Amino acid sequence: MAVARLLLLVLLVRGCGGQEAEVICAETACYTLHRAELGWSAAQERCRHDGGSLAPARSPAEARRLQELLAAAGWPGPAWIGLWLSRGHCVQPQEPLRGFSWAAGGEPGNYTAWLSEPAVTCLSSRCVSLQPAGSSGAPSWADRPCRTLLPAFLCKFIFRGMCGPLPLAGPGRVAYTTPFGVRSPQLAAAPFGTLAQADCESGGGSAFAVCKGPLEDGGFAWHPPGPHCPAACAHRNGGCQHRCLEEPGQPRRCACRPGYVLAPDMASCLPEDACHPNPCQGTCRARPGGFECVCEEGYTLAPDGRRCLDVDECLAGPCQHECRNTAGSFICLCRPGYGVTGPGGRQCRDEDECAQPGVCPQLCLNVPGSFHCVCRPGYHRSGNACLDVDECLEDPCPGPCRNFPGSFECLCPPGFVPEEDGRGCRARPTTGAKHMGQPRSTPGIPRTTGTLQSTGAPQTTGIPQTLGIPFGVTLLAPTAAGSAPDPEHSADGPRLLLYYILGSLVAILLVLAFALALLACRRRAAKREKRPAKNAADNYCWVPEQPESRGVGGERSGWEKQ
Incomplete structure (x- = not known):
C-alpha cells in the first residue's frame, strides 16, 4: 500500500507539470505531436528525454496513424520524424530508404513515401520531415538539412501494454497523464503507468487510478478498478456493461450475464473462459459467444483454428541467390564473392x-x-x-646474357648494336668503310666485313683485316640489348665506354706495328737489290809505288798481290 501511494504521489507531481500535446495510443505504442520550433537533433533529444524517439513510419499502417494524429491536431505544416542520414554516409539511390536510417534503430523496412528524391550527398547530414497528406491521401517525406528549424516534431513511445478508458459510474471528467509527461482529456487506450484523474460531478469529489500490470492473465487494468464516481444504478446503469447490482448495506457493483465474466476493470464483461486460459498458440481475441485466434506475421493459422504454422517464404523465391527459411521469417544469402544489397537485402552484387x-x-x-x-x-x-624468370637459361642471346628482375639483356661487343627484338647483335652502321675481305668468325660473337678505322688518324690501306677483333683481346665493352636494365646497371656506361676506347687503341697500335715491320722489311730488301756484283779485282787493293831499288834480286813489278 505504501509503494502504491508513493507511485501515485510521483505520478501526481509529474501530471501537474505535464505538457500539452496531441497524443494517440494503439496496441503497444503512443504517438505525440509537439509544437516547438527546433532542429532535428534538438527534437530527437526532447523525445529521448521523455523516454521515446522521433517517430518512424515503417509501414503504411504506422504512416496512417501519424496522419490521423496530424488531422486530429489540425496541423497543416511539416514535422520532424526519425529518419536521417548521418555525415560521412552517402545517399544510395537504389535502396528504398536511399541510405537513410531510423533513429529508433531496427530494420529499415521496404516502405517509402518520398515526395521527391533526396539530395545526393556524402558530406552533410540530411534529415526527413513528414508532410501532411495531400491529394493522394497519404503523408509524404521530404529531406532537408538537419539544422533547419521546423515548427513541430513527432515522437513515439513503446510500452508493454495498455489499459482501456477509465470506467465511471456517475457523471464526471477524466484527465490522463502519460508516463512521457503528456496530459490528455481523452484516450482510447492508456499506456502502462498512466495516471487517470476522475473529477466527479454533483460533489462526488475526485478519484485516481493507475494503469497497472501485467496481471496474472497477462492483461493490464486500472487500480483501483472502479467504476469511479459512484452513483445509483439508475444513472448510466451504474457504469456497468451488463448488470448493475444494488443490495441493502452493500456498495453498488457490476455483474455479467450468464456465459460472461467480469473484466479486470470490474465494469465490462468478457465471454466466460473464452481466452483464459489462452486456447490459441498465438493471440486470443474474445468475441461475443467465443474467441478468435490470431497468428503473428510470418505464420498462418492451422486448419484447427488454434495452432500457428510457419510460412515458408522461400517457396516464393524472394532472394536472388539463396534463401533460408526461419521461424516466422526468412534470410537471403549470397554465394561467396557476393554481398547482400537491394531492398530488404534480397539482391546480391559482386564484391571487388x-x-x-x-x-x-x-x-x-x-x-x-x-x-x-x-x-x-x-x-x-x-x-x-611471384618469382623472377631467369630468361638466360633459355639461351636467348647469341653471346653473353645478363638476367635481372622481370627481364634480361643481351650483351654486344664494341662495334655492334642490339637487334630490334633485343635477342641479337648487328654491326654498327659506318660510312666510308671499304670492303677488305671476309673476316673470320669467333663462336658466339657476330662478325662483319670491313676495314679497321681510327677516328682522326690516316686510314691504313692494303692490309686485309681477317678478324673483326684482334685475337686475344678480351671483350670488356658489351652493349646491352633487350629490355632496359634496372638502375643498378646504369653505372656501367662510363666503364664500358672506357673499355671500348682502350680496346680500340690497342687494336690500332697492333696494326701500326705490323705495318711498320712490313715496311722495314721491304726497305731492307730494296737495298740488297741495288748493291753491285763482285769481281776478281775485289780481292785486290792498290799499293803506292816504291822507288826503284837496285839491289841484288832484280826489279819488282808495279802490281803486288795482296
Missing part, C-alpha cells in the same frame, strides 16, 4: 576483392564472385608469390 590491399603479390584480376592473381611479364607464380 581487388579493392582490398595486399590481396595479390603483383596484379589482381576481379571476376564475378571471385578474383585471380597474375604476375607481371618476366615473373611466374609460385604459391602466393
Whole structure:
C-alpha cells in the first residue's frame, strides 16, 4: 500500500507539470505531436528525454496513424520524424530508404513515401520531415538539412501494454497523464503507468487510478478498478456493461450475464473462459459467444483454428541467390564473392576483392564472385608469390646474357648494336668503310666485313683485316640489348665506354706495328737489290809505288798481290 501511494504521489507531481500535446495510443505504442520550433537533433533529444524517439513510419499502417494524429491536431505544416542520414554516409539511390536510417534503430523496412528524391550527398547530414497528406491521401517525406528549424516534431513511445478508458459510474471528467509527461482529456487506450484523474460531478469529489500490470492473465487494468464516481444504478446503469447490482448495506457493483465474466476493470464483461486460459498458440481475441485466434506475421493459422504454422517464404523465391527459411521469417544469402544489397537485402552484387590491399603479390584480376592473381611479364607464380624468370637459361642471346628482375639483356661487343627484338647483335652502321675481305668468325660473337678505322688518324690501306677483333683481346665493352636494365646497371656506361676506347687503341697500335715491320722489311730488301756484283779485282787493293831499288834480286813489278 505504501509503494502504491508513493507511485501515485510521483505520478501526481509529474501530471501537474505535464505538457500539452496531441497524443494517440494503439496496441503497444503512443504517438505525440509537439509544437516547438527546433532542429532535428534538438527534437530527437526532447523525445529521448521523455523516454521515446522521433517517430518512424515503417509501414503504411504506422504512416496512417501519424496522419490521423496530424488531422486530429489540425496541423497543416511539416514535422520532424526519425529518419536521417548521418555525415560521412552517402545517399544510395537504389535502396528504398536511399541510405537513410531510423533513429529508433531496427530494420529499415521496404516502405517509402518520398515526395521527391533526396539530395545526393556524402558530406552533410540530411534529415526527413513528414508532410501532411495531400491529394493522394497519404503523408509524404521530404529531406532537408538537419539544422533547419521546423515548427513541430513527432515522437513515439513503446510500452508493454495498455489499459482501456477509465470506467465511471456517475457523471464526471477524466484527465490522463502519460508516463512521457503528456496530459490528455481523452484516450482510447492508456499506456502502462498512466495516471487517470476522475473529477466527479454533483460533489462526488475526485478519484485516481493507475494503469497497472501485467496481471496474472497477462492483461493490464486500472487500480483501483472502479467504476469511479459512484452513483445509483439508475444513472448510466451504474457504469456497468451488463448488470448493475444494488443490495441493502452493500456498495453498488457490476455483474455479467450468464456465459460472461467480469473484466479486470470490474465494469465490462468478457465471454466466460473464452481466452483464459489462452486456447490459441498465438493471440486470443474474445468475441461475443467465443474467441478468435490470431497468428503473428510470418505464420498462418492451422486448419484447427488454434495452432500457428510457419510460412515458408522461400517457396516464393524472394532472394536472388539463396534463401533460408526461419521461424516466422526468412534470410537471403549470397554465394561467396557476393554481398547482400537491394531492398530488404534480397539482391546480391559482386564484391571487388581487388579493392582490398595486399590481396595479390603483383596484379589482381576481379571476376564475378571471385578474383585471380597474375604476375607481371618476366615473373611466374609460385604459391602466393611471384618469382623472377631467369630468361638466360633459355639461351636467348647469341653471346653473353645478363638476367635481372622481370627481364634480361643481351650483351654486344664494341662495334655492334642490339637487334630490334633485343635477342641479337648487328654491326654498327659506318660510312666510308671499304670492303677488305671476309673476316673470320669467333663462336658466339657476330662478325662483319670491313676495314679497321681510327677516328682522326690516316686510314691504313692494303692490309686485309681477317678478324673483326684482334685475337686475344678480351671483350670488356658489351652493349646491352633487350629490355632496359634496372638502375643498378646504369653505372656501367662510363666503364664500358672506357673499355671500348682502350680496346680500340690497342687494336690500332697492333696494326701500326705490323705495318711498320712490313715496311722495314721491304726497305731492307730494296737495298740488297741495288748493291753491285763482285769481281776478281775485289780481292785486290792498290799499293803506292816504291822507288826503284837496285839491289841484288832484280826489279819488282808495279802490281803486288795482296
